[in-house]
Ligand SMILES: Cc1cc2nc3c(=O)[nH]c(=O)nc-3n(C[C@H](O)[C@H](O)[C@H](O)COP(=O)(O)OP(=O)(O)OC[C@H]3O[C@@H](n4cnc5c(N)ncnc54)[C@H](O)[C@@H]3O)c2cc1C
């Protein structure tokens with residue numbers, strides 16, 4: 225086994241062109257290897273010392289979050305917390321401080337788990353993944369990227385350099401909530417993200433996506449009926465019903481499919497409610513799970 | 523095998539290791555510092571917690587080679603010569619040590635927490651220690667020790 229430590233994106237791309245697999249924080253790759261899931265790749269390139277991957281750049285129309293930005297950075301970055309709050313909500317729930325210090329956004333996305341916490345926020349915020357090789361870059365939507373549990377459409381030599389997200393219009397808010405059995409070192413039983421833009425008192429646009437209820441992150445369809453409403457009980461019920469109907473959860477030792485189908489509705493309506501409140505200008509601290517007492521009790 | 527320089531508690535240790543080796547194993551065997559414990563070896567319990575450039579990491583599941591030429595702090599680096607670190611003194615005084623297996627990891631997480639947040643609330647202490655399991659004490663006395671240390675350090679910085 226061999227590993228090089230890259231100090232620039234060009235070094236990463238050259239190593240990957242020669243067959244190396246990237247390692248960022250290793251919290252999926254190394255933990256998986258030690259648990260016997262899959263042996264460590266023969267040739268690795270460490271990407272955690274590339275400064276240009278660890279920045280958040282706010283542009284005129286979009287924001288570029290480097291793939292090497294850690295969860296600890298995401299939950300405190302001012303631009304992320306203000307504009308893309310659902311991502312900060314999600315990052316703050318990942319593992320423990322130690323997991324968040326080294327675990328990266330790029331690793332979370334490219335690992336492709338249907339239970340990944342940053343996935344649903346990225347979908348509702350309209351993010352695209354920037355995939356780069358020595359021959360150049362392309363951008364794909366999140367739903368084009370994830371093709372199954374642990375599988376992406378990226379080629380073996382494609383490195384995710386950044387996640388690019390359109391800057392939300394004024395009067396927008398987003399939130400991510402998850403059901404969990406304990407408050408740390410936990411995987412989502414189910415989770416939901418919502419992004420909302422308001423026009424006065426009523427909803428101008430809304431997107432909802434779900435965690436851990438399908439082979440990949442699932443965006444809820446058919447929420448157009450919410451546009452023009454101000455999100456009261458009938459609309460909340462509509463969100464919960466749509467989420468529950470579209471989810472195709474599995475049963476495992478963490479929860480039955482029926483329980484997941486029920487609780488995903490509850491999480492979805494709460495995510496929209498929190499996103500609406502943030503769009504109205506209310507400051508709800510990150511993560512919204514703790515601020516609103518969702519998820520596990522202390 | 524490759525030669526990797528590990529800088530632990532301010533001392534550089536050149537070690538000849540396989541690139542797939544985990545940091546806790548190399549610290550305990552090649553470097554010879556056994557204060558860092560291996561509990562679950564699976565990123566769950568926090569017994570292996572060390573600081574990398576001042577931030578806690580689970581060294582059981584971190585490649586030693588990725589820590590090359592960075593600043594690693596283990597529990598052996600806390601004391602000042604023969605004088606215990608205030609966290610060590612306070613965790614003993616509070617009765618926050620029973621079998622002691624979790625203690626090195628707890629101390630490293632607590633040290634990093636107080637470094638970033640010198641006056642944490644109980645809730646913030648719980649979050650700071652959320653990656654460290656203790657099977658003996660019930661946590662209350664450990665939290666008490668961290669709080670006492672914060673008070674002590676804030677009075678006489
Ligand atoms: C104790 C513990 C708790 C956890 N809790 C959570 C949780 O609550 N929620 C959650 O979502 N996850 C959780 N995780 C999973 C993991 O921490 C996250 O998925 C993390 O974001 C992975 O990032 P990493 O940098 O460590 O990835 P790595 O392990 O370094 O990489 C993961 C995979 O992605 C590939 N890769 C990495 N970066 C890139 C890139 N830029 N381009 C292309 N491929 C790339 C690697 O080759 C590898 O296949 C937890 C893990 C542990 C150990």
Ligand code: FES
Pocket residue numbers: 559560561562563564565566567568569570571580581582583
């Ligand atoms: S030994 Fe590393 S977390 Fe348990």
Ligand code: FES
Pocket residue numbers: 618619620621622623624625655656657658659
């Ligand atoms: S004192 Fe025994 S595990 Fe904490």
